[in-house]
Amino acid sequence: MEKEHKYLSKFLSYTLRHHPEKIGLTLDNQGWADVSTLIAKMNEKNASITIEILESIVAENDKKRFAFNADKTRIRASQGHSITIDLNLQPTKPPATLFHGTAINNLESIRENGLVKQSRQHVHLSATKETATQVGSRHGKVVVLVVQSLKMHQDGYAFYLSENNVWLTDHVPEKYIDK
Numbered sequence: 001m002e003k004e005h006k007y008l009s010k011f012l013s014y015t016l017r018h019h020p021e022k023i024g025l026t027l028d029n030q031g032w033a034d035v036s037t038l039i040a041k042m043n044e045k046n047a048s049i050t051i052e053i054l055e056s057i058v059a060e061n062d063k064k065r066f067a068f069n070a071d072k073t074r075i076r077a078s079q080g081h082s083i084t085i086d087l088n089l090q091p092t093k094p095p096a097t098l099f100h101g102t103a104i105n106n107l108e109s110i111r112e113n114g115l116v117k118q119s120r121q122h123v124h125l126s127a128t129k130e131t132a133t134q135v136g137s138r139h140g141k142v143v144v145l146v147v148q149s150l151k152m153h154q155d156g157y158a159f160y161l162s163e164n165n166v167w168l169t170d171h172v173p174e175k176y177i178d179k
Helices: 002-018 035-044 051-060 104-113 129-139 149-154
Strands: 066-068 074-077 098-103 123-125 142-147 167-169
Touching (some): 002 051, 051 066
Antiparallel strands (some): 066 074, 098 142
């Protein structure tokens, strides 16, 4: 059951964050999808899912990657989109420092370009070193970078806090990353 939920969670991430069109799903401007349509489209693609399984995946996901609306008729990814959507996030003053976990082999590029969002809508930052380490470890030998987020904010850079407590910004110039 756990292995099946992990597969379905990855399928949901892929669909709701990157390619809803691959299963014929349409998201609204804020990234919301109709739950009954999502379930039907996933089942058409042999990803056997029910509302109960979907509720379990949303509730048990350790990173809170998905959120339902109040009556559970719509669902969306909390952040991490490579498609253009408006999460309706308001600029928020960040703490003094935030963290970014990445693979050590990315350091040269980061030293040249800072942290860039690449195909996603935002650069993702963590409030703790532990979370950044966990995120970065998915990509190889991890290094955790310290970002002077409050200084960035004071210099005019906008920060947002997603529903699942991931800090988002458009770009982190190299000068704000501690060596």
